[in-house]
Amino acid sequence: MLQTAFGLFLQTVLLIGLAPLVQGLVKKIKARLQNRIGPPLLQSYYEIAKDLRKQAVISQHASWFTRYAPYIVWSCIVTAGLIVPSFFADSPLGFAGDVLMVIYLFGTARIFTALAALDSGSAFGGMGSSREMAIGAIIEPALLLAVLGVCLAGKTTVLSQLALQVAGQSWDFIDPAYGLAVLAMLIVVMAETGRIPVDNPDTHLELTMIHEAMLLEYSGRYLGLMMWAAEVKQLVVLNLFISLFFPWGIAGGLAEAGLAVSLLLYLLKLALLAATLAVVETLYAKVRLFKVPPLLSSSMALSVLVIILRIVM
Amino acid sequence: MEKNRRLFISRLKQTLTGKYLSVDEISEQETEFLVWKNQLPEVCRLLLEQRGGRLFTMVGGDERSWTGTLALYYVFAFDKTQQFVTVKTLVSEEEPTFPSLAAEFPAFNWYEREVKDLLGLRPQGHPDPRPLTLHGDWPEEIHPLRKEFPADEWVARVESREAFMRYQGQDVTEIPVGPIHAGIIEPGHFRFGAVGDTVLHLDARLFYTHRGLEKISEGQPLAKALFIAERICGVCALSHAVAYAQAVETAAATEVPLRARYLRSLFLEVERLYNHIGDVGNACAGFGLAVGISQGARLREQLLQLNERVSGHRYLRGIVALGGMRSDLSAAEFADILHTLNRVEAEFQEIAEIILSHDIAINRMHNTGVLTLQQAVDLAVVGVAARASGRDIDVRRDQPYAAYDRLKFSVPVYPEGDVLARIRVRIDEVTQSCHIVRQVLAQIEPGPVCCELPAIAPHRRGIGWVESSKGETVHWLLVGADEMVDRYRVRSATFSNWPAVPLTVPGNIVPDFPLINKSFELCYACCDR
Amino acid sequence: MFEIIRRIWKTGVVTQQPLVLAAPPRYRGKLIIDQADCSGCGRCESICPTGAIRLQPAPGGHKTGGQKIVVSYGKCVFCGLCSEVCSGGAISQSQDYRMATRQKNELLQYGG
Numbered sequence: 011m012l013q014t015a016f017g018l019f020l021q022t023v024l025l026i027g028l029a030p031l032v033q034g035l036v037k038k039i040k041a042r043l044q045n046r047i048g049p050p051l052l053q054s055y056y057e058i059a060k061d062l063r064k065q066a067v068i069s070q071h072a073s074w075f076t077r078y079a080p081y082i083v084w085s086c087i088v089t090a091g092l093i094v095p096s097f098f099a100d101s102p103l104g105f106a107g108d109v110l111m112v113i114y115l116f117g118t119a120r121i122f123t124a125l126a127a128l129d130s131g132s133a134f135g136g137m138g139s140s141r142e143m144a145i146g147a148i149i150e151p152a153l154l155l156a157v158l159g160v161c162l163a164g165k166t167t168v169l170s171q172l173a174l175q176v177a178g179q180s181w182d183f184i185d186p187a188y189g190l191a192v193l194a195m196l197i198v199v200m201a202e203t204g205r206i207p208v209d210n211p212d213t214h215l216e217l218t219m220i221h222e223a224m225l226l227e228y229s230g231r232y233l234g235l236m237m238w239a240a241e242v243k244q245l246v247v248l249n250l251f252i253s254l255f256f257p258w259g260i261a262g263g264l265a266e267a268g269l270a271v272s273l274l275l276y277l278l279k280l281a282l283l284a285a286t287l288a289v290v291e292t293l294y295a296k297v298r299l300f301k302v303p304p305l306l307s308s309s310m311a312l313s314v315l316v317i318i319l320r321i322v323m
Numbered sequence: 324m325e326k327n328r329r330l331f332i333s334r335l336k337q338t339l340t341g342k343y344l345s346v347d348e349i350s351e352q353e354t355e356f357l358v359w360k361n362q363l364p365e366v367c368r369l370l371l372e373q374r375g376g377r378l379f380t381m382v383g384g385d386e387r388s389w390t391g392t393l394a395l396y397y398v399f400a401f402d403k404t405q406q407f408v409t410v411k412t413l414v415s416e417e418e419p420t421f422p423s424l425a426a427e428f429p430a431f432n433w434y435e436r437e438v439k440d441l442l443g444l445r446p447q448g449h450p451d452p453r454p455l456t457l458h459g460d461w462p463e464e465i466h467p468l469r470k471e472f473p474a475d476e477w478v479a480r481v482e483s484r485e486a487f488m489r490y491q492g493q494d495v496t497e498i499p500v501g502p503i504h505a506g507i508i509e510p511g512h513f514r515f516g517a518v519g520d521t522v523l524h525l526d527a528r529l530f531y532t533h534r535g536l537e538k539i540s541e542g543q544p545l546a547k548a549l550f551i552a553e554r555i556c557g558v559c560a561l562s563h564a565v566a567y568a569q570a571v572e573t574a575a576a577t578e579v580p581l582r583a584r585y586l587r588s589l590f591l592e593v594e595r596l597y598n599h600i601g602d603v604g605n606a607c608a609g610f611g612l613a614v615g616i617s618q619g620a621r622l623r624e625q626l627l628q629l630n631e632r633v634s635g636h637r638y639l640r641g642i643v644a645l646g647g648m649r650s651d652l653s654a655a656e657f658a659d660i661l662h663t664l665n666r667v668e669a670e671f672q673e674i675a676e677i678i679l680s681h682d683i684a685i686n687r688m689h690n691t692g693v694l695t696l697q698q699a700v701d702l703a704v705v706g707v708a709a710r711a712s713g714r715d716i717d718v719r720r721d722q723p724y725a726a727y728d729r730l731k732f733s734v735p736v737y738p739e740g741d742v743l744a745r746i747r748v749r750i751d752e753v754t755q756s757c758h759i760v761r762q763v764l765a766q767i768e769p770g771p772v773c774c775e776l777p778a779i780a781p782h783r784r785g786i787g788w789v790e791s792s793k794g795e796t797v798h799w800l801l802v803g804a805d806e807m808v809d810r811y812r813v814r815s816a817t818f819s820n821w822p823a824v825p826l827t828v829p830g831n832i833v834p835d836f837p838l839i840n841k842s843f844e845l846c847y848a849c850c851d852r
Numbered sequence: 853m854f855e856i857i858r859r860i861w862k863t864g865v866v867t868q869q870p871l872v873l874a875a876p877p878r879y880r881g882k883l884i885i886d887q888a889d890c891s892g893c894g895r896c897e898s899i900c901p902t903g904a905i906r907l908q909p910a911p912g913g914h915k916t917g918g919q920k921i922v923v924s925y926g927k928c929v930f931c932g933l934c935s936e937v938c939s940g941g942a943i944s945q946s947q948d949y950r951m952a953t954r955q956k957n958e959l960l961q962y963g964g
Contacts, residue, residue, distance in 0.1 A: 043860055044617035047867040133498045137833065141520070207683065210611040214506030215837040218609075226505065293856055295612040295683040299520055299834045550901035550929060614856050621866055635878035641931040649936075677855050 017264050018092065018102040025091040029241040030054035032248065032284055039288035040212075054241060061234025069130035069227055079126035080228070080235035083119045087239045090115035091246040095253045097276035099170045099177070100263040108167040109157050112250065113150060116202070119239065120146050127224035134216055138223025141299065145201070145208065145220065148306045153198045156309065159191040159316035160254045173253040177260050187319040192255050194312035199251055199287075201306060203244040206291045208302050218296070245280075252279050331404045338373060342366050349784055350573050352722075353398075355409040363397075363412050364422050370399050370408060371428060377716075378430045378703045379407060379788075380797045380814040383438035385470045387416060389782065393444060395421060398786065398799065402721035407786060414444050423449040430703035433822055441468040456530050456851075459485025467538055474538045487526050490516040495523060498833065502531050509847035513836070520832040525825040532851040540811045541803075545571050545779070546645055548808045552798065553640050555813055556849040561594045561639040562791030563798070563813070563849075569724055569787030570800040571645050575776045582770040583647030587725040589763045590639055591789065592756040593660070597626035598792035599749040599756070600671055602844045606746055607678060609838030610687040618674045622667050629663045632656070647773030657764050668757045675750045688743035692827040692839030695740055704823045706794015706816045708843055711748045712740035718788050718795045730762050740827075742842040779806050793817055793845060815849035875947040880932040882948040885921050887963035890942035892919045896934035904928040905943075921963035925951055 033054045041048020050056075068076055090112045092103040124142050127135035161167045164175045201208040204221040213219060216226065225236050253260070256279055261272035297305060332354055336346065342362045347355040358366050370376040376399035384394050392413040399408045414421055423446035425432040435446035436455035443466035454461070460480040466472065490497055496517050502510035510531035516524040536555055540548040552567035553560050565587050572579055579587075604619010627637040633656045634642045642649055652660075678684050694704065699712040709716055717734040719727045735751035737744035779802050787798040794816030803809030824843055828836055875881060896905050904927035910920035921942065935943045942963070953959060 040613065042865065044613050045621065045860065045863045045866045046617065047865060047869075133496075133500070136496070137498060137520075206611050213608070213611060214504070215608070216505040217500060217836050218834040219505075292613045292860070293853055295607070295610040295681060295687065297683055298687055299832055301686070546899075547901040550931060554929075614860060618859065618863065621863070631879060632876045633878065635876075635880050635932070636930075641880065641929075673855070673859060677859060680855075 013264060014102060017098070017100070020264070021092055021096060021102050022088065024096055025088060025242055025245060026238070028280075029238070029245040030058055032245050032280060033241045035281060035284045036288050039285050040291060043288060043292040058234050058238050058241075061237065062231045064230040064234075066228070066230030066232045068229075068232070069132065072130040072227070076126050076129045076227070077232065079122045079129075080232045080239070082122045083126075084235045084239040084242075086115045086119040086122070087243045087246065090119075091242055091249065093169065094246055094249045095170050095173050095257075095260065096249050097273045098261045098264055098266075098269065099173045099253070099257070101170050104168065104170040109161065109169055109172075109250075110154075110167060112169075112246070113153055113157075116153075116243070117146070117150060119243070123224050123236070127227065130227045132227050134219070134223045134226045137217075138220055138226070141220045142224060145302055145306070148303050148310075149198065149201050152194075152306045152309045152313070153202065155313035155317070156191060156195040156198050157250075157254065159187065159194070159313050159320060162317060162320040163187075169250075169253060173257040173260055174262060176254065177257040185319075187316045188255075190312045190319075191316045194309045194316065195251055195255065196286075196290075197305065197309035197312075199247050200290060201302075201309075202247045203287070204240070205287060207294045207297045207305065210296050248280060248283050251283065252276070327404055328406060331401070331406055335374065335408065338369055339366060342369075349409065350576065350786075352405065352573075353407040353409060353784075353786060355411055357411050357413075360412050360414060360421055363395075363410065364424055364427070366410055367397060367399075367424055368427070370410070374401065375403070376401050376408060378428070380786075380799055380812065381431065381434035381438070382799045382810070382812040383442045383444055383468070384801060384810040384812075385442060385468060388470060392416065393419065393442060395438065395444065396799070398797075400722065402716065405722055419443055420445045420447050422447055425449050425451070429701050429822070430819075432702075433818065440466070442466050443469065454485060456533055458528070458530065459483035467535060470541075472538075474535065474541070485528075487514050487528075488516065488524060490524070494518050502528075511847050515828075515833060515836070517833055520834065522828050522831055522833055522836070525828040525836075527821065527825050529821060529847055530851045532848045534848075534852065536852045537811050537813065540808045543808050545802065545806050545808060548811065549643070549645060552813070553643075555852060556815065556846055557638060558598055558846060559594065559791040559793065559796065559815075559849065561590055561643065562789040562796050563815070564640070564643040565591060565725070566787040566789040566796050566798040567800070567811075568643050568645050569789070570785040570798045571779075571787075571802075572776065572785070573787060574783040574785030574800060574802050575779045577646060577774065577776050579647050580771045580774055581726070582651070582767060583772045583774075584726040585763050585767040586648045586652065586772060587643070588727060588730065589660070589760055589767075590634065590642065591725065591791075592759045592763075593626065593630065593664075594639055595792045596664070596667075596753060596756050596760075597623050597630070598844075599753050600626065600667070602792070602841070603671075603675065603678070603746055603749050603753075605844070606688075606742070606838065606841045607684070609742075609835075609841045610684055612678065612681060612684050615674065615678050615684070618670070622671055622674070625663060625667055629660065633660060644773050646776045647771070649773070651772045657767075660760065661764055664757055664760055668753070671753055675753075678746070679750075685743065687835070687838060688746060688842075689741060690739075691742045691831060691835050692842060693740045694823055694827045696738070698823060698826055699740070702823050702826075703819055704794075705819045706790070707745055707748050707752070707792075708820050708823060709794065710734065710736045711744035713738040716795075717790055719790045722788060724788065726763065726766075729766065730759050732759050742838055745842040781805075782809070791816055793849070794820060796849075813852055815852075817845040817847070817850040820845050821850050872950070875949050877947065879947045879949065880930045880945050882925075882946050882951055883923055883928075883935065883961065884944045884946050885923065885961065885963035886942050886944075887920060888942075889940040890919070890921060890963065891940045893939055895937045895939065896921070896943055899933045899937050901931060901933070902927045902929055905934050923961045925959040925961065926956070 034051045038048045093107050093112050095101040124139035127139040164172045209220040259275040261269045343356040343358045345357045349355050379398040379400040382396040386394050392415050395412050397410040425435050438444045440456040460483040462481050498515040500513045502512045512528040514526040515522050540551045553564045555563045601623035607615025631637045694712045696713040699709050699714045715736045732755045735748050781804045783802045785800050789796050796816050797814040799812040801810040897907050904924045906922045907919040908922045932945050935945045
């Protein structure tokens with residue numbers, strides 16, 4: 011019991027503490043790829059701290075919903091993060107739900123963000139939320155299918171068991187189906203984290219925004235919470251990616267030996283993934299909005315292939 | 324040249340027989356026909372349709388102090404003969420109306436609305452009665468360009484009488500954007516009528532940065548108004564300065580020393596280069612191609628630093644004088660220009676290659692924001708946008724100024740009219756500009772760079788024009804008493820091109836608008852003045 | 853794709869370090885006013901396009917006839933015309949471009 015509580019505490023701190031760093035790392039690498047020095051690695055912490063200290067200005071047309079939504083979204087995302095293993099497989103809320111739970115917590119957060127964007131009645135909020143919901147409707151099944159490919163191999167949807175299974179397997183686990191699944195998942199990761207080629211997190215062009223457009227009406231601590239939630243979500247998606255495809259070296263639980271090695275490996279993997287995100291974002295441009303569904307369908311097609319391969323083989 | 328001119332004018336007189344009151348030769352290149360107000364549509368129609376002229380600018384002026392009436396000047400360019408024809412008509416104060424041509428020739432639309440706002444001359448039969456330059460909250464009966472209106476007057480605003488198009492039907496969403504944007508850009512208000520993300524209609528309201536520069540330059544000595552001209556726009560400061568200087572020099576009937584003309588061409592091309600290179604890079608922000616944005620900005624910065632080294636100002640301000648240039652360049656500075664340019668050109672080619680071979684970039688630009696040739700001609704679109712739609716005009720070639728008659732270059736034209744074509748025109752023009760600069764450096768000879776201007780008699784006129792990086796910029800100047808500015812009308816390229824932008828958007832999706840807008844790269848300040 | 857990476861690699865980091873550098877010799881920055889050389893001709897005052905430069909009556913027996921040059925950097929556009937027309941060499945241009953102040957009256961520079 012005590013250990014579960016400790017695990018819960020540890021993972022929560024890890025999630026909300028590490029997320030801004032990952033964001034900072036991606037930004038730093040991207041800046042380097044644009045031949046700039048870039049902001050300090052800890053910039054995202056400063057920004058969240060600044061926003062949380064500030065008073066919020068809320069549209070006079072907004073209702074209570076706008077004020078509550080950031081807390082709900084933040085909690086949903088952090089809860090989802092407690093189900094996904096990080097550097098120890100036995101995730102603190104692993105008993106409460108499986109991968110489907112994670113996907114639906116993401117969905118809940120998405121709906122609340124979109125509703126809050128509609129609440130103040132601004133044109134950009136409506137535009138952003140309609141785009142987010144349209145794309146979200148395709149991201150969710152794409153994510154589900156991508157995960158399903160792995161679940162089929164492990165014959166379970168419980169993430170901690172999946173991670174341990176994959177980690178326990180020898181190198182011959184890497185087969186064509188695995189490669190396809192990684193690719194399918196990578197596309198979903200880019201979409202879920204709101205990055206190029208689906209969305210552009212750095213743009214100031216309000217008409218092209220998706221996720222950012224929904225936050226335009228927010229300010230102060232609400233904005234800080236929403237940004238923080240987005241960064242945590244990014245970390246959770248990366249955690250999911252790691253524990254499904256690269257969990258090697260992961261420790262089973264907090265009591266096991268090799269925890270330090272596992273943590274180091276985990277941080278290394280995160281850094282590598284952050285670099286991958288930055289490189290992909292630099293090499294690609296944002297596709298036309300109506301080309302996003304085909305892009306995500308290609309991820310789904312890959313996942314279906316994986317599932318067929320898994321069943322046949 | 325002189326013979327051709329005589330022939331051209333006599334033919335014109337033939338065409339217009341019985342439709343004008345008098346003919347006047349204003350300058351070597353400009354001929355003025357005075358017509359009655361009711362003859363105006365007929366004369367303009369003949370010039371545009373039969374004689375192959377194109378609308379260059381239109382100016383309204385308050386001349387009550389010396390002729391007792393207000394006046395309208397329609398200036399048409401005839402590129403084949405390198406002549407300008409001005410049609411002048413007088414409008415009395417008692418009956419301040421004139422026949423509108425906007426329904427027949429849409430290019431007149433904005434000019435007529437501006438004359439109505441600023442001078443209170445009402446175009447009769449104009450299809451769009453909305454205010455343009457002064458927004459709807461400006462009192463309708465106050466006209467700032469009338470001489471009795473003091474430039475520093477504070478005017479109380481009234482309730483806005485402005486309206487946007489109302490959209491009917493359940494599925495049409497109205498998306499208002501701006502004038503304050505998420506990024507640090509100039510103010511403009513755009514209203515989209517969209518179904519989902521597909522645009523049905525776009526309304527643009529500009530003129531948020533109307534500073535009344537034409538008004539405050541009135542009564543200024545000619546030499547001081549140059550500094551106002553230089554501050555019309557941030558990125559084509561030199562184009563405006565040169566255009567103004569040329570207008571003054573035409574009014575003074577003075578030939579500028581050859582070396583100064585070469586130097587003007589040199590700096591004008593450097594200005595085009597930093598703009599085009601920056602704009603190509605910036606267009607990549609429309610589809611988030613990070614390498615294009617960062618590399619474009621880097622090369623532009625190198626050119627700006629070059630500007631600072633050779634002229635003392637990053638945006639080339641304060642280097643033009645009336646009658647030439649303010650200072651000469653040394654051999655070391657010429658070498659610096661050549662060296663920097665060669666390096667920038669080579670790197671830019673590489674980046675242009677990267678952009679043009681990037682699948683997503685091409686996909687985003689191809690067939691996006693198409694401006695047809697018909698639209699471009701009807702609205703008298705100029706510059707990069709015109710050439711990307713197959714309208715082959717470039718005043719550097721068609722109406723040479725500075726040293727362009729001695730320089731060889733080609734004018735890239737693409738027929739497609741989409742974003743990609745506009746980017747390609749810019750990329751090709753970068754090569755041509757580098758080519759021009761190298762020719763200037765090879766051809767330029769020692770000599771004076773400035774000459775004294777003779778005294779200019781009151782009511783002399785001059786037109787100056789420059790092909791800036793956005794397109795042709797026309798400065799029309801009427802000199803008053805004591806060598807002061809009496810009326811100064813700036814028609815920048817953006818004033819001609821802005822009406823075309825909303826036409827290219829319907830049928831595209833909302834997130835493509837920033838890209839389309841960037842491909843035109845029109846500044847607001849230039850247009851609003 | 854490889855061209856992009858090659859291009860990025862070849863460019864390296866271009867953020868200028870240190871950020872503040874001296875301006876090139878042609879740069880027109882803050883004015884240097886040497887009141888002792890002023891003949892009081894007033895040419896600077898009449899050529900200034902924005903009215904930023906003034907000759908102000910000042911006590912003290914100068915050869916300028918008791919006048920002092922005052923420049924307002926709130927109006928100056930750094931065209932450099934005043935230093936060009938100055939007959940006695942009382943006004944010259946420096947390359948100093950760091951002139952931000954917190955006080956409006958600090959924008960005035962008096963000839964000394």
